[in-house]
Amino acid sequence: MTDKNGFFDLSKTGLSRRTALKGLAAGAGLAVAPGFVRYSQAQSSASLKIGFQSHRTGIGAAYGRWYEKTTAAAIKAINDAGGINGRPVEVIIEDDGTDPGRGAEVVGKFATQHKTDIVFGTLFSHVVIGSAPAAGEAKMPYFVVSEGHHVASTKLNRYVFQPGITDVKSQIQAMAPWIAANAGKKVTQIFPDFAFGYDHRDYLPPALKAQGAEVIAQIAIPPTESSFTKYFPQIPAETEVIYHVMVGPAVLTFVKELGEFYGSNRPQLFGFIDSLEATDINSPGLEFLDGSHFWEGSPRYAQPDDSAAQQAYRAAVGIDDNGAAVGDPKDVSTAAHMFGCWETLYVVKKAMEDAGYKGPEDRAKLVEATEALTEFAEGPEHPQGPKTFNGKIHQCFGIQNISKVEGGKLKVVHKTKIEDGLYEPEGDYTTQAL
């Protein structure tokens, strides 16, 4: 992977008459010169360029770092196996600062300065939504690894895809049967009072209701809050399960204060690991989570029944059995999400091969080829598990993991089926013009 800084690169300017004449003359000269065939081959094997919109700074920096590591590993594997359509793949990284304004500029930079073939890798929802118009206007295929429902909502545009990670609506829906059957029927939700929390607020109640359970209280906590004790008396006494999705630096305080509030006699706890991505589950203050359950996209800890593909993926990315960087146990990964980078790149590879992709002039073909995909089999290219893909809403569906905190580790106790997370499409991108 390389960083490029093509500031005022004159090669990016439009074609002038003089340049065109020089080019024609040079082309004619080359055509009659020995070695022209070799030159043609060199051109056709030029790198495919993937623009990686990375959260290197800002609130998403921990994710960004691991997304870069995973992407580097996937690109190495793809290139070692011959690249895409026989061409090597090069990744160009630009930092979006986890800011939607800068994100849109970065997409524009990839399209007009770096002239990448696609843009890839964005996680945070507001950056995806802020950047999507720029991608659509530039007719630039934009493959995000965000888990937000924004792509599947069909409110973005035809150039935005999420084929490597499931969306939060699907995840919540898939969790509901297990929660109702194993944790309890009366659920109190505690969530941050912003969009990530609203997805859980809106999608969990109907999903639980379908399973004969119910949400009996919803407690929204303002994003500026730093102490949570005053909210806990709002939890109804009959609560059997506390469903929590607090995120950000305050999560340690949240768990600690929840533990102090309940002591040893607490309801069941169910959370999304998003709260603790890149955080050691054994950090002081998190002892209260022992015995609780979490959603994980891909397991952080190596599991006894890990497939060969999963083992190979972990080795390639460089994470140990505890989900930390090999050689640095304190550098905990964002394992539940970052597999999406690996899998998305293999979807891009498949779609480019299906489209016979040669360059930016084939971007529309690439969009249609991606939309035509339907299934991704579990294996080295999709180590997290099998998936289906709905080309109308540009979203994949897959299995989810429910893990229990046991002995300072997360042990997978249940894997959902793909069907558990399916829902009716809310629109159809394929009706939009390319």
Place this chain on the structure above:
Amino acid sequence: MKDASPAKPYALHLGVIILLFALSFVLPDYHHGLLARIMVLAVFAMGYNMLFGYVGLLSLGHAMFFSAGLYGAGLAVIHLGWSVPAAFAAGILCGALLALVIGVLALRTSGVAFMIVTMMFAQVFYLVILYFASWTGGDQGMVVPQPARVLVLGSTSLDLTSPTVRYTSALALFSIVLLITLAIVRSRYGRVLVAIRENEERTKMLGYDTFSNKLVAVVVSGTICATSGAAYALLFGYVGSSFASVQYSILPLLWVLLGGAATTLGPLIGTLFMYYVVDITSGFTSAYLLIVGIALILLVLFFPKGILGSIRQRWLGWLP
């Protein structure tokens, strides 16, 4: 500010506008797009400069005026299906009304208290956006649909998503606001504002109603910022709460300080400078904000009045 014949300043400003127009034909694609964005945000900085530079009121809440325009225009398109001109007018009106209300309340204070009050109002505005997430999209924001971003003028329709139309629209907006700003600061009213900045008590003793003059300045400043926000929503297709955060109240202050407070062209220079420092340095290191910080410190040390302010002080006293 030294007096001068109007010819030089107007010639300079027209020259800048012509230069920006000419650049649209020669700039590489990326810089063409970036300059369009910079011109829109320079309008935001010009609005800020009107209050900070010419009246001496340091606000830490101007993000709310920018976002009032952003959401006023964006939501009018998204929820009400309004046309581009109507939505643009709605955005400007939202900003003007908000500025009037905030001005009436905040101008009861001055100095540090004014900074804090404006910051608190902006924070309230930010949280209101988050609270009404079902309408505003909360922290994720919303996309202004591409098909709706078409300006219909009689039988002609202009697609605002086209790079050429976008650049031209941004330049037109920038030019109009620049010339209005120049006219204001060179007018009698502009001189009253400078008098208030230099010595409010003496201005009062001369018989001027300083509160009313400052209130008008807040409304003009807020309206210009809202105009920028409305244009941003319609030209770039996204409305989001990050534009209402405190970061976007600090940024215009930095742009104006860099370019030169109380100079009409300073906001453009400052915005341009900051954008390119970030754009270039982020290609080399993730610690680019450190480099931006060092650049700011050096500028403050060696050009305490900003780039154009220092040039005016040393060489071109006639610069408005």
